[in-house]
Amino acid sequence: MTKKDNILIVGAGLCGSLLALRLGQRGYNISVYEKRPDLRKIDISAGRSINLAFSDRGIKAMKLVGLEEKVKPLCIPMNGRMLHDVAGNTVLAPYSGREHEYINSISRGDLNALLLDEAEALPNVTIYFNHKSTEVDFENSIAHFYQYETKSEVSKKADVIFGTDGAGSSLRKSYYLGKKFLFSFSQDYLTHGYKELSILPAKNGGYKVFKNALHIWGRGDFMLIALPNLDGSFTVTLFLSYAEGEYNFNNLTTKEKVLEFFTTYFKDALELMPNLIDDFFENPTSPLGTVKCSPWHYKGNTLLMGDSAHAIVPFYGQGMNASFEDVVEFDKYLDDAQDWESVFKAFEKSRKIDTDAIADLAIDNFHEMKGHVNNAIFREKRNLEMALEKNFPTEYSSKYSLVTFNENIGYYKAMTQGRAQDKAMLNMIADHDISISEKTSKEELAAILKKVQTETENILEEDRIAKNM
Amino acid sequence: MTKKDNILIVGAGLCGSLLALRLGQRGYNISVYEKRPDLRKIDISAGRSINLAFSDRGIKAMKLVGLEEKVKPLCIPMNGRMLHDVAGNTVLAPYSGREHEYINSISRGDLNALLLDEAEALPNVTIYFNHKSTEVDFENSIAHFYQYETKSEVSKKADVIFGTDGAGSSLRKSYYLGKKFLFSFSQDYLTHGYKELSILPAKNGGYKVFKNALHIWGRGDFMLIALPNLDGSFTVTLFLSYAEGEYNFNNLTTKEKVLEFFTTYFKDALELMPNLIDDFFENPTSPLGTVKCSPWHYKGNTLLMGDSAHAIVPFYGQGMNASFEDVVEFDKYLDDAQDWESVFKAFEKSRKIDTDAIADLAIDNFHEMKGHVNNAIFREKRNLEMALEKNFPTEYSSKYSLVTFNENIGYYKAMTQGRAQDKAMLNMIADHDISISEKTSKEELAAILKKVQTETENILEEDRIAKNM
Numbered sequence: 001m002t003k004k005d006n007i008l009i010v011g012a013g014l015c016g017s018l019l020a021l022r023l024g025q026r027g028y029n030i031s032v033y034e035k036r037p038d039l040r041k042i043d044i045s046a047g048r049s050i051n052l053a054f055s056d057r058g059i060k061a062m063k064l065v066g067l068e069e070k071v072k073p074l075c076i077p078m079n080g081r082m083l084h085d086v087a088g089n090t091v092l093a094p095y096s097g098r099e100h101e102y103i104n105s106i107s108r109g110d111l112n113a114l115l116l117d118e119a120e121a122l123p124n125v126t127i128y129f130n131h132k133s134t135e136v137d138f139e140n141s142i143a144h145f146y147q148y149e150t151k152s153e154v155s156k157k158a159d160v161i162f163g164t165d166g167a168g169s170s171l172r173k174s175y176y177l178g179k180k181f182l183f184s185f186s187q188d189y190l191t192h193g194y195k196e197l198s199i200l201p202a203k204n205g206g207y208k209v210f211k212n213a214l215h216i217w218g219r220g221d222f223m224l225i226a227l228p229n230l231d232g233s234f235t236v237t238l239f240l241s242y243a244e245g246e247y248n249f250n251n252l253t254t255k256e257k258v259l260e261f262f263t264t265y266f267k268d269a270l271e272l273m274p275n276l277i278d279d280f281f282e283n284p285t286s287p288l289g290t291v292k293c294s295p296w297h298y299k300g301n302t303l304l305m306g307d308s309a310h311a312i313v314p315f316y317g318q319g320m321n322a323s324f325e326d327v328v329e330f331d332k333y334l335d336d337a338q339d340w341e342s343v344f345k346a347f348e349k350s351r352k353i354d355t356d357a358i359a360d361l362a363i364d365n366f367h368e369m370k371g372h373v374n375n376a377i378f379r380e381k382r383n384l385e386m387a388l389e390k391n392f393p394t395e396y397s398s399k400y401s402l403v404t405f406n407e408n409i410g411y412y413k414a415m416t417q418g419r420a421q422d423k424a425m426l427n428m429i430a431d432h433d434i435s436i437s438e439k440t441s442k443e444e445l446a447a448i449l450k451k452v453q454t455e456t457e458n459i460l461e462e463d464r465i466a467k468n469m
Numbered sequence: 470m471t472k473k474d475n476i477l478i479v480g481a482g483l484c485g486s487l488l489a490l491r492l493g494q495r496g497y498n499i500s501v502y503e504k505r506p507d508l509r510k511i512d513i514s515a516g517r518s519i520n521l522a523f524s525d526r527g528i529k530a531m532k533l534v535g536l537e538e539k540v541k542p543l544c545i546p547m548n549g550r551m552l553h554d555v556a557g558n559t560v561l562a563p564y565s566g567r568e569h570e571y572i573n574s575i576s577r578g579d580l581n582a583l584l585l586d587e588a589e590a591l592p593n594v595t596i597y598f599n600h601k602s603t604e605v606d607f608e609n610s611i612a613h614f615y616q617y618e619t620k621s622e623v624s625k626k627a628d629v630i631f632g633t634d635g636a637g638s639s640l641r642k643s644y645y646l647g648k649k650f651l652f653s654f655s656q657d658y659l660t661h662g663y664k665e666l667s668i669l670p671a672k673n674g675g676y677k678v679f680k681n682a683l684h685i686w687g688r689g690d691f692m693l694i695a696l697p698n699l700d701g702s703f704t705v706t707l708f709l710s711y712a713e714g715e716y717n718f719n720n721l722t723t724k725e726k727v728l729e730f731f732t733t734y735f736k737d738a739l740e741l742m743p744n745l746i747d748d749f750f751e752n753p754t755s756p757l758g759t760v761k762c763s764p765w766h767y768k769g770n771t772l773l774m775g776d777s778a779h780a781i782v783p784f785y786g787q788g789m790n791a792s793f794e795d796v797v798e799f800d801k802y803l804d805d806a807q808d809w810e811s812v813f814k815a816f817e818k819s820r821k822i823d824t825d826a827i828a829d830l831a832i833d834n835f836h837e838m839k840g841h842v843n844n845a846i847f848r849e850k851r852n853l854e855m856a857l858e859k860n861f862p863t864e865y866s867s868k869y870s871l872v873t874f875n876e877n878i879g880y881y882k883a884m885t886q887g888r889a890q891d892k893a894m895l896n897m898i899a900d901h902d903i904s905i906s907e908k909t910s911k912e913e914l915a916a917i918l919k920k921v922q923t924e925t926e927n928i929l930e931e932d933r934i935a936k937n938m
Contacts, residue, residue: 182711182756186655242651287651377934423935430934465846465899466892 001160001300001340003027008143008158010133010171011035014108015306015323016164017115017127021065022327024125026334031156032119033131033145035165040113050196051227051235053078053214053317054106056407061324064331067118074111075104076228081369082213088268092213093382096398097389101405103214103317105227133170136161138298139180160340161302164323167291169308175298183293190288190313190366192222193249194239197279199272201232208272209234214317217266220371221245224266236273239288239370249285288313290359296348300341305330310355315365316403318358322411326351354411361403361415381425384436384448391445396452416460424455470628470769470809472496477612477627479602479640480504483577484775484792485633486584486596490534491796493594495803500625501588502600502614504634509582519665520696520704522547522683522786523575525876530793533800536587543580544573545697550838551682557737561682562851565867566858570874572683572786574696602639605630607767608649629809630771633792636760638777644767652762659757659782659835661691662718663708666748668741670701677741678703683786686735689840690714693735705742708757708839718754757782759828765817769810774799779824784834785872787827791880795820823880830872830884850894853905853917860914865921885929893924 005028009016012034020032054075062068079102080094095102119125131145131154142157163171175183202208207228209215215226215234222241226234241248247261255277262270270276291311296304306323329351333343368378388396399418402409409417428434434448476492478485481503489501523544531537548571549563564571588594600614600623611626632640644652671677676697678684684695684703691710695703710717716730724746731739739745760780765773775792798820802812837847857865868887871878897903903917 182658182758184655184657184758186653186657186761188653188655189651289651289653292655419935423931427931427934462892462896465896466888 001337001343004029005159005340006031007160007162008033008156009162009164010136010143011163011165011169011308012112012116012127012129013164013166013306014112014115014320015326016162017112017119018061018065018324018327019162019164019305019330020125020127021115021119021122022331024119024122025065026331027124030119030122030125031158032125032127033133033143033156034127034129035132036129038116038127038129039109040116043109050109051105051107051229052111052320053227054104054111055317055321055404057318057321057325057328060407061328064328065118067114070114070118071106071111074106074114074230076106076230077102077212078105078214078227079212080214082210082215084215084217084266084268086219086265086267090210092210093379094386096401096405097386097391098393098401098405101401102212103404105214105229107229108320110230133163133165136163136171136174136302138171138174138178138302141301160300163302163304163308164306166307167289167311169304171302172291172293172304172308175293175304181295181298183295185293186291188290190363191244192239192241192366193285193287194237194314195249195280195285196283197224197236197238197273197276199226199234199236199269200275205232207232207234216369217269218370219265222247222265223370224269225369226269236269239366242285252280255281290363292356292359294348294352296352297341297344300339300344303340303344303347310352310359312355312359312362313366314362315369316358316362318362318403318411322355322358325407326355357411357415358403361399361411361418377426377429380429380436381422384425384429384434387436387440387445388449388452391442392449396449417456420456420459420463421452423459424452428452428455470806470812473498474628474809475500476629476631477502477610477625478631478633479605479612480632480634480638480777481581481585481596481598482633482635482775483581483584483789484795485631486581486588487530487534487793487796488631488633488774488799489594489596490584490588490591491800493588493591494534495800496593499588499591499594500627501594501596502602502612502625503596503598504601505598507585507596507598508578509585512578519578520574520576520698521580521789522696523573523580524786524790524873526787526790526794526797529876530797533797534587536583539583539587540575540580543575543583543699545575545699546571546681547574547683547696548681549683551679551684553684553686553735553737555688555734555736559679561679562848563855565870565874566855566860567862567870567874570870571681572873574683574698576698577789579699602632602634605632605640605643605771607640607643607647607771610770629769632771632773632777633775635776636758636780638773640771641760641762641773641777644762644773650764650767652764654762655760657759659832660713661708661710661835662754662756663706663783664718664749664754665752666693666705666707666742666745668695668703668705668738669744674701676701676703685838686738687839688734691716691734692839693738694838695738705738708835711754721749724750759832761825761828763817763821765821766810766813769808769813772809772813772816779821779828781824781828781831782835783831784838785827785831787831787872787880791824791827794876795824826880826884827872830868830880830887846895846898849898849905850891853894853898853903856905856909856914857918857921860911861918865918886925889925889928889932890921892928893921897921897924 007028007030009020009032012032020030024030062071080092083091083093120127130148134146135144141161142155143161145154147154163169176185199208211228217224223239226236228234243250252258258280296309305326312319330347333346337343385398399422402414402418474497476497476499478489478501481501489499493499531540549561552560552562589596599617603615604613610630611624612630613624616623632638645654668677680697686693693707695705697703712719721727727749765778774795781788799816802815806812854867868891871883871887
């Protein structure tokens with residue numbers, strides 16, 4: 001491998017444009033081919049998630065490419081979950097007991113445009129739009145495209161091809177259909193789908209509800225969430241079963257039924273959404289799926305990265321952050337690299353365990369957000385965690401904090417440690433071994449921390465013995 | 470649904486022929502289409518596993534169709550694992566402490582032939598061979614075949630189509646490629662493949678090694694096993710990584726290297742296999758994969774059953790038993806059935822959790838057979854379990870016994886209970902809380918049983934609290 005290598009990237013979404021920027025900064029010759037038109041020129045947001053939760057793993061990647069300051073103006077801090085109950089009461093549940101830890105709402109389009117601008121500013125990076133990848137000949141490193149403008153097929157040969165073409169990846173499909181090697185693959189759909197709605201800005205251009213939170217209307221079997229946008233609006237998402245329950249996507253077919261559903265379960269949200277019915281019937285209902293696969297690479301010819309290798313459900317707000325972290329992790333192998341195959345192999349070997357973990361964590365959080373946030377033991381655990389994080393900021397991090405704010409701990413370690421902590425605390429709370437109230441002193445908290453740490457270690461040790469024998 | 474419904478079954482392997490027999494007994498009109506020639510007329514064993522472990526769940530299915538007595542002469546009891554170490558020492562590790570609990574080695578071909586004979590003897594069952602399913606139009610219940618003898622395409626319409634066409638199912642492929650509904654699907658390959666070898670009968674027609682055991686040469690990263698056949702031979706299977714380790718399928722390319730490998734690791738087995746080199750280079754190396762999917766059915770039109778719905782790795786000896794149990798479970802829904810869709814839905818809803826569990830258990834057992842059988846704590850656990858099963862036969866069953874000999878307990882419950890027991894025992898042995906020797910009295914065993922039961926309940930309860938919150 002040399003700096004003269006011609007690198008082809010399929011897909012100029014968030015992961016592809018960041019990868020192009022980073023490899024461009026390293027001096028490779030980069031051609032990026034994107035299916036859609038240039039989003040800086042045409043609004044192509046319809047049907048896609050238009051804002052995202054952006055947190056420390058994503059910020060780590062911005063630091064790597066020198067964009068930390070440029071991305072800041074795009075961010076709206078969200079300090080916690082604003083929980084809305086059926087009666088319209090709200091409570092803010094912070095994400096962390098440490099004040100400097102929060103997540104951000106960011107526009108997918110704005111962030112992608114920034115990355116495209118920066119990548120395209122490099123002389124050795126060229127981006128082509130309106131090229132839909134139809135197949136990748138991974139044995140000969142040739143990517144085949146359909147060019148929408150000329151309505152013709154084009155084929156491009158490269159030294160190395162990266163597939164950053166998202167959950168429906170064409171490169172991954174070529175691996176699967178090619179049957180040239182044993183390709184492990186899974187696509188798992190939830191029984192729930194999602195639909196985007198919106199809360200428009202107030203008449204004065206301000207926010208109709210509290211700006212700096214991720215709003216959640218959790219109703220056990222379904223939920224509504226809202227994230228703020230810079231223009232004063234919120235992007236709202238309804239997560240609901242396709243076919244089960246009294247109300248579901250299959251039976252919400254009339255204006256009356258939709259209004260009845262929202263009046264019953266989301267009355268305070270409905271009052272903020274006079275545009276609900278239009279949004280509901282104009283916007284598509286989309287599925288929620290997890291994709292895992294292996295191997296990600298074929299020899300030193302091709303590599304899947306980002307959603308194409310590991311698409312996850314959105315409930316941990318980590319999809320984009322995980323894809324950005326892919327680029328950071330991949331970059332580490334380039335300094336001393338001998339050949340692409342060794343780089344690809346080493347990257348997958350160290351990275352896959354972490355992307356598998358965040359996929360599983362994201363499913364966990366679906367259940368947590370829908371229902372557990374309203375459960376008494378869960379809420380006591382969260383209260384306790386906030387107190388521990390506040391009083392012992394260097395000694396305790398919740399699972400959420402480990403995943404979201406500890407970008408130097410891998411997802412797998414965060415999951416293992418975080419689940420053991422949760423299990424320890426939930427059981428000790430259920431057994432009345434530990435509890436928290438406003439009167440709990442710092443000394444009492446220190447004793448609780450000790451108990452939690454000891455029990456967490458026991459749980460991890462018992463699992464180790466059961467697994468390794 | 471009525472008895473006049475025309476039922477089409479794709480695949481006349483073990484599951485398909487049993488299903489045809491059972492539905493035939495119930496009076497439906499059945500047509501079965503099988504890709505291969507009639508195995509009763511032509512030997513088509515090459516490359517497929519020619520014998521199988523047959524145990525209580527499979528026997529339960531034989532009872533359902535009235536074949537319990539006819540299948541007995543085909544069975545060779547295997548009372549335990551005969552463990553062979555590198556030096557050639559052997560020890561018999563029983564499968565159960567209860568003497569009447571053992572598994573059987575059975576010929577796939579003999580069993581399949583019996584089922585085909587019985588099904589074909591019914592006037593309302595017809596079996597067509599040499600018909601390869603190319604696609605199933607599940608919306609219109611039409612199966613498309615390629616007929617090898619006439620070299621022509623044929624299409625068959627039915628009221629209901631069952632896909633019992635194995636791990637590479639054509640019906641499942643049609644679901645996947647059809648994209649008419651959200652189809653969750655996974656195929657997961659192990660890094661190991663397998664190759665069949667053989668120990669031929671002794672000159673006097675007898676068995677060269679102990680007949681009534683499943684022989685295992687576990688070497689940590691790879692292993693050899695052998696199951697007896699009625700003719701005095703053993704079918705031997707080598708499980709080995711494709712690409713990793715000093716010796717692997719990719720580098721065992723010469724006679725010298727294969728002999729070196731067997732001389733180093735399987736000396737006593739090599740002495741029984743003068744035919745090793747021929748077998749090794751004539752027989753294919755095949756992959757080991759797990760397939761899961763959902764939904765299994767499309768409306769009331771089509772249903773996947775057996776390996777086509779849930780292919781598993783062979784290490785628990787449960788693949789065929791699980792497929793046979795599918796038929797038993799499915800049959801339960803037919804007595805009060807109103808329509809096929811309700812039957813299919815109810816069957817999948819209750820059954821999938823169990824077939825997912827046996828898939829995961831089979832992976833666990835791969836690691837157990839390769840290495841754990843040689844681990845001190847694992848062996849002490851097994852010794853203790855054998856003593857508990859012998860002394861308290863109605864009060865204790867190991868995970869292996871729950872899975873293999875308790876056909877009225879579902880796989881999921883067997884897995885959950887069995888894993889918790891294992892975790893409890895392994896940890897208590899590691900902590901020197903419990904131990905067993907030849908001197909351990911029945912009273913001491915009773916006290917150990919109590920401890921194990923209490924700790925198992927604790928583990929299950931703690932998991933429940935952590936999961937449900």
